[in-house]
Amino acid sequence: MSWSILVxxxxxxxxxxxxxxxxxxxxxxxxxxxxxxGLWRARxxxxxxxxxxxxxxxMDGLQMIQELRKHPELANTxxxxxxxxxxxxxxxEGKKAGANAWIIKPIKPELLWKAVEKALFGRQSGSHAxxxxxxxxxxxxxxx
Amino acid sequence: MxxxxxxxxxxxxxxxxxxxxxxxxxLGFRVVWVPSPAAALxxxxxxxxxxxxxxxxxxxxxxxxxxxxxVKRNRPDLRVLCGTKPNAxxxxxxxxxxxxxxxxxxxxxxxRTAVSALLAEQFYPTAIATxxxxxxxxxxxxxxxxxVDAGEFLVPNQTALxxxxxxxxxxxxxxxHLMLSMTSEDARSLYLRFVPGARAVPVDRLEDLVGELCNxxxxxxxxxxxxxxxxxxxxxxxxxxxxxxxxxxxxRHPSFGVQLTRGDARVSLEYYLADFDRSKLASGATxxxxxxxxxxxx
Numbered sequence: 001m002s003w004s005i006l007v008x009x010x011x012x013x014x015x016x017x018x019x020x021x022x023x024x025x026x027x028x029x030x031x032x033x034x035x036x037x038g039l040w041r042a043r044x045x046x047x048x049x050x051x052x053x054x055x056x057x058x059m060d061g062l063q064m065i066q067e068l069r070k071h072p073e074l075a076n077t078x079x080x081x082x083x084x085x086x087x088x089x090x091x092x093e094g095k096k097a098g099a100n101a102w103i104i105k106p107i108k109p110e111l112l113w114k115a116v117e118k119a120l121f122g123r124q125s126g127s128h129a130x131x132x133x134x135x136x137x138x139x140x141x142x143x144x
Numbered sequence: 145m146x147x148x149x150x151x152x153x154x155x156x157x158x159x160x161x162x163x164x165x166x167x168x169x170x171l172g173f174r175v176v177w178v179p180s181p182a183a184a185l186x187x188x189x190x191x192x193x194x195x196x197x198x199x200x201x202x203x204x205x206x207x208x209x210x211x212x213x214x215v216k217r218n219r220p221d222l223r224v225l226c227g228t229k230p231n232a233x234x235x236x237x238x239x240x241x242x243x244x245x246x247x248x249x250x251x252x253x254x255x256r257t258a259v260s261a262l263l264a265e266q267f268y269p270t271a272i273a274t275x276x277x278x279x280x281x282x283x284x285x286x287x288x289x290x291x292v293d294a295g296e297f298l299v300p301n302q303t304a305l306x307x308x309x310x311x312x313x314x315x316x317x318x319x320x321h322l323m324l325s326m327t328s329e330d331a332r333s334l335y336l337r338f339v340p341g342a343r344a345v346p347v348d349r350l351e352d353l354v355g356e357l358c359n360x361x362x363x364x365x366x367x368x369x370x371x372x373x374x375x376x377x378x379x380x381x382x383x384x385x386x387x388x389x390x391x392x393x394x395x396r397h398p399s400f401g402v403q404l405t406r407g408d409a410r411v412s413l414e415y416y417l418a419d420f421d422r423s424k425l426a427s428g429a430t431x432x433x434x435x436x437x438x439x440x441x442x
Contacts, residue, residue, distance in 0.1 A: 010380060011352050011353075011355065011356040011359070012348070012349055012352045013335065013338055013339070013349060013352045013353045013356050014356055016338075016339050016342075016349075017338055017339055020339065055359065055378060055379075055380055056380065057380050083363070084359055084360040084362070084363025084364070084366075085363055085366060086363060086364070086366070086367040086370075086433045086434040086435070086436075086438075087366060087367060087370040087375070087431075087433055087434075088370075088431065088432060088433060088434070089370065089375065091434065091440055094442075095442040099442060100441065100442055101439055101440060101441045101442060102434070102439075102440040102442070103437075103438070103439045103440070104363075104434045104435065104436055104437060104438045104439075105360065105436075105437075106283070106286050106360065106436060106437065107436075107437040107439070108437060111437060111439070115439050115441075118441075119441075
């Protein structure tokens, strides 16, 4: 199956790590280093999934998601927030902005892949799952 | 932070402990000198928020034992550090003990270590110091078995700067900064754990890794503050390439440096808290936060 992903993160290291993870699963990976570039990339490239950091220069991830959701053609694109910000308040802001999942990094690649499978390929309840961990309680904090 | 940063130096001759006073000044303390234990007692009675008293071995000969007894009776919270000489009067070793005894002449490292031990709680309560170390271990632990070595207050010529450093400031209901620093060689070693098989890794990328790790550690610290109902906002990392250089924040509180090691690899963490609400710390953790690797679907 051919699919594509946009990775938005100001850290080149994080982008490289994600690129390696998703290319190994056959994805075409597009990168952006801040929210503004991410916005432009998302509109110019047709991607199935966007994975975005929050704290970035120029435009942060939540602003970018809010802007993206204003465009009808991007209204249903799956967007994951991948961030070190673990506060429930910020996660709620992410939900309000239009994100589909809030993920605390670092995360093991195989767990991230499970989340992608669930969201993109409907292995569980589809891309707009309710507020539960991706697999089961065992998934919580297993990266520790 | 509301702690007073005054230190009272007790010595017969003004200037004899000039080096000590200079060192304390660099650490951000306001230093007051008095010539005798009797004068010190009078000063202490009118200065309720004094942090520390340093008594030279010579001054202690003039009723040092009685002085300590009085201080401990009236101000049990006040920390007292005494100098010792090989022929120190035995009275100092009986009855009321000082909180710390270090040999004279004071060596800067010994003084700094003693001051760190005595005053760390005042600047960085145990809960915060533990949270910072735990945050670092949690994040670095995904890259190998790190352990924390002893930390100490840092003076301007001893900041944790190494080849590659990243500093992230934060503000809000707690403010300060976190800085992570390491050698290029150690950064390269950690990078290969991030991106296995990477060949020639440019220095920009190594620097980026240091920033990303600093960001993740601050993310955990932010979660700790959130658990205690303190919200912080952080900036994106600033990068410094400065092997052998120093940093200085005029008028600052002392920052604190912690070394984390994994085999020969060494990561330096420097943190500085300008302000936070101690009362919220005392109330304990009240809010839930997400753990590393946790996924919340909406």
